[in-house]
Amino acid sequence: MKHPLGVTINGVPYDRVVESRRTLLDFLRDELGITGPKKGCDAGDCGCCMVLIDGVPMHSCLILAAEMEGRQVTTIEGLARGDQLHPVQEAFIRCGAVQCGFCIPGIIITAKAFLEEHPNPTTDEVIEAISGHLCRCTGYLQIVDAIMAAAEAMRVPPQHA
Amino acid sequence: MYGFDYHAPQSLSEATALLAQHGAAAKPLAGGTDLILHLKERRLKPRHLVDLKRIPGLDHLTAEGSELRVGAVVPLRALERAIAGDELLQATVGAGLRQMKSPTLRNRATLGGVLANADVTADLLPPLLALGTTVALHGPGGDRVLPLDEFLLGASRTALGAGEILREVTIPRVAGGRGFFQRLGLKRVGGPPLVIVAGVLVPGPEGGVARASLVAGAVGPRPARLPQVEQILLAARPAVSGIEQAAAAGAGEAGAVSDLWATKEYRQEILEVLLRRGLQAALGTGGDR
Ligand SMILES: Cc1cc2nc3c(=O)[nH]c(=O)nc-3n(C[C@H](O)[C@H](O)[C@H](O)COP(=O)(O)OP(=O)(O)OC[C@H]3O[C@@H](n4cnc5c(N)ncnc54)[C@H](O)[C@@H]3O)c2cc1C
Ligand code: FES
Ligand code: FES
Numbered sequence: 001m002k003h004p005l006g007v008t009i010n011g012v013p014y015d016r017v018v019e020s021r022r023t024l025l026d027f028l029r030d031e032l033g034i035t036g037p038k039k040g041c042d043a044g045d046c047g048c049c050m051v052l053i054d055g056v057p058m059h060s061c062l063i064l065a066a067e068m069e070g071r072q073v074t075t076i077e078g079l080a081r082g083d084q085l086h087p088v089q090e091a092f093i094r095c096g097a098v099q100c101g102f103c104i105p106g107i108i109i110t111a112k113a114f115l116e117e118h119p120n121p122t123t124d125e126v127i128e129a130i131s132g133h134l135c136r137c138t139g140y141l142q143i144v145d146a147i148m149a150a151a152e153a154m155r156v157p158p159q160h161a
Numbered sequence: 162m163y164g165f166d167y168h169a170p171q172s173l174s175e176a177t178a179l180l181a182q183h184g185a186a187a188k189p190l191a192g193g194t195d196l197i198l199h200l201k202e203r204r205l206k207p208r209h210l211v212d213l214k215r216i217p218g219l220d221h222l223t224a225e226g227s228e229l230r231v232g233a234v235v236p237l238r239a240l241e242r243a244i245a246g247d248e249l250l251q252a253t254v255g256a257g258l259r260q261m262k263s264p265t266l267r268n269r270a271t272l273g274g275v276l277a278n279a280d281v282t283a284d285l286l287p288p289l290l291a292l293g294t295t296v297a298l299h300g301p302g303g304d305r306v307l308p309l310d311e312f313l314l315g316a317s318r319t320a321l322g323a324g325e326i327l328r329e330v331t332i333p334r335v336a337g338g339r340g341f342f343q344r345l346g347l348k349r350v351g352g353p354p355l356v357i358v359a360g361v362l363v364p365g366p367e368g369g370v371a372r373a374s375l376v377a378g379a380v381g382p383r384p385a386r387l388p389q390v391e392q393i394l395l396a397a398r399p400a401v402s403g404i405e406q407a408a409a410a411g412a413g414e415a416g417a418v419s420d421l422w423a424t425k426e427y428r429q430e431i432l433e434v435l436l437r438r439g440l441q442a443a444l445g446t447g448g449d450r
Contacts, residue, residue, distance in 0.1 A: 001166035020167035020210070023197070043198055044266060056238075058269045062197045066167045067212060110265055132263020 007068040009034065010078030018065040025049045027065035028075065036076035036105040040134070047133035050106035051075050057110045076105035079112065088112050091150035092143075099137035107133045111147045119155055123148060162201045169212045173219075173299055173328070176211050181301045181324035183209045189326050190214075191234050191274040194266055213273070219328065229332040233273030237261065240272055249340045252443075253288035253359055254332065256342035260284035260354070273327045276309070279383070281316045287359035287378035288342055290386065294332050300325030316382045335372070338363050341439035345431050347422055354379040355423045356431045358411075362443050368399025370444075375436070377415040380428050389414045390436065401444050408437040 001020045006013065009032065018027060025042075028034040028051070040048035042061045049061040052074035079086035088111050091097075098104050107130055114129040115121070121129070126147045127140075135143065167190075170176040180187050187209040190196055199205040213219055219232045224243050229250070231240060241258050244250035261267055261284060275285050276296060286309075294309040301324045309330075312320045321327065344357045357378035365371030373394040378384035390411040397403025417428035 003167065021162045021164050021200075023162070042201065044194060047263065047265060050265065056268050057265050059194070059265065062192075062194050062269065064167055064193070064197070064210075066169070067193075067214070069169070129264060132265040 003066045003069075005065060005069055007065075007071055007073060009073045010075060020064065020066055022065045023061055024051070024063040024065045024068060024073070025060040028060065028073075034075055034077055038102055038105060040102065040106075045134070046103070047106045047110065047130075048103055050109040050133075052109055052113060055113065057113045074109075076108055079108070086112065087153040088115065088147070088150040091146040091153060095142050095146035095149055097138060097142040097146035103133060103135040103137075107135070107143060111150065115147070115151050115154055119151060121148070121151055162197075163203050163206050165200065165207055166209050167212065168209060169215045171215055171217075173216055173326075176213060176216055176326060177299065177301055177324055179209065179211050180326070184323060187211055189277070191271040191277075192236065192269040194270045195274060195278055213326065219273075227334050227336070229334065231272050231330045231332065233327045233329060234271045235273075237267040237270050237272060237275070238264075241267065247334065249335060249338045249361070250292075250332070253292060253340035253342050253361065254285065257284040257286075257288045257357075257359070260344060260346075272330055276312065276330065277319060277321065277327050279313050279315075279317050279319045281382060281384075282353045282379045284342075284344065284354060284357060284378075286313065286384045287357045287376040288340070289330075289332065290376040290384055291340070291359045291361045291374045292332055292335060293361075293374065294330060296327055297329040297331070298322075298325050299328040304328070310386070313383050335361055335363060338372070339443040339445075341443045343435035343439040345435065353422060356380055356417075356428055356435055357384070358432065358435045358439050360436075360439055360443060362394070362400070362440075364400075368401070369397065370394050370400045375411065377411065377417075377432060380415050380417040380432065382418075385416065387411050387414055394440070401441075401446050404437060404440045404444070404446075407440060408433045411436045 002017050005016050005018045037060050038048035040046035044059050044062050050057050051060045054072050088108050126144050188207040190210040190212045214234050219234045221232045222235050222243050223230045296312050297306050338361045340361045342359045344354050346352045346354045360375040362370045363372035373391040375387040375390045376384050390407045393403045393407040412429040412433040417425045419425040
């Protein structure tokens with residue numbers, strides 16, 4: 001069965017027709033060419049496919065595209081403002097938290113939503129928050145450091161205001 | 162993924178009509194964290210998925226007075242937030258919720274989905290049973306309300322009839338109750354639980370307890386109350402003097418079974434330890450950790 005689908009992705013409205021069985025992850029990657037969200041396990045285990053749905057991080061591999069009617073989806077591609085990377089992205093680069101990078105778009109999505117709710121987290125809270133993400137490269141330490149650094153950057157009001 | 166038709170009914174009657182029309186070929190869809198995985202793995206092959214999330218009146222969460230009423234499609238994350246300030250619910254439901262890895266999965270998975278799944282190893286079931294949770298079902302024949310204890314029939318089996326959906330879950334707030342949740346898993350983080358024990362105790366006169374409700378989970382085909390343990394605690398004065406006897410009785414009466422992960426004897430021994438720890442914590446005797 002096919003469904004008309006109106007969904008906003010990274011601020012851009014899309015009107016498409018999707019098959020019932022198309023997952024949100026496959027829709028983003030294969031139909032729209034939005035390849036930031038990665039297919040690691042396709043089963044809810046690795047977190048590489050994480051996107052924000054109305055601001056809440058969710059596994060796009062376990063969601064049908066057809067369920068997204070009227071929703072706002074944000075992927076890693078939607079975090080920067082023009083040339084200005086999001087503070088979480090900046091912190092990941094500064095702290096050397098990225099190796100192969102496959103897991104990073106998902107972790108940054110989760111970290112962004114987490115920091116907006118917990119501006120002053122402890123290291124343990126950060127570890128718990130990203131516990132649904134697997135990274136085969138970094139050993140997680142720099143990732144946790146980067147999220148702590150991003151928290152600090154997000155707490156400091158912008159200089160130019 | 163296996164092919165199916167997705168439906169997004171806008172009312173309860175439309176949903177039940179779809180489910181009735183397609184019978185065994187249709188499945189309700191809530192968070193999809195379990196169902197969509199099953200479809201990918203072709204372990205289930207429904208021809209129709211009936212999404213419950215667009216139906217008004219299934220996503221409410223009210224925490225007034227003596228109970229918490231939770232719509233079936235409320236995500237676990239919202240339940241977690243709603244009970245944040247409640248000591249008893251934190252010690253029971255909250256502790257069970259936090260075992261569900263990962264935290265991001267709890268943004269999507271729903272309370273109705275956990276109950277309808279009736280997974281033997283679900284960490285949330287023993288605490289909900291101990292609190293005296295009830296469920297409201299809606300089907301072609303109308304509405305009915307069941308204690309969760311009667312809703313759960315066995316491993317992955319519930320009282321849900323053809324075309325019936327779980328509409329609402331009511332969790333009582335037990336006044337003055339003290340609760341606990343204890344668990345031993347196969348791994349320190351994640352992995353299936355080998356034994357779960359949850360309990361709710363209401364202190365009574367002479368250092369005794371006026372109400373005791375103890376549930377063991379993950380040891381047999383479904384989580385079950387431990388009436389002998391409860392009787393021992395209700396009779397003991399003070400209640401703490403009954404802990405040793407109660408813990409020993411619990412090990413015998415829980416109907417522990419052997420499986421791939423643990424033997425029956427191992428489960429019984431762990432159950433005794435966890436019961437003792439939980440009761441000591443809830444009855445305020447400190448206890449070993
Ligand atoms: C990585 C991963 C880890 C997991 N870890 C855990 C864990 O630690 N503990 C645990 O318990 N589970 C776990 N699960 C399983 C699953 O996420 C949970 O059981 C979840 O609560 C299911 O909820 P849902 O809303 O996603 O249900 P869905 O997947 O939408 O539905 C599950 C089943 O219930 C039925 N159903 C759903 N809602 C209703 C309703 N209102 N009325 C009637 N039938 C209904 C569906 O038809 C389906 O058969 C895990 C899953 C994944 C992918
Ligand atoms: S691809 Fe979705 S969790 Fe791994
Ligand atoms: S950087 Fe390679 S998987 Fe995380």
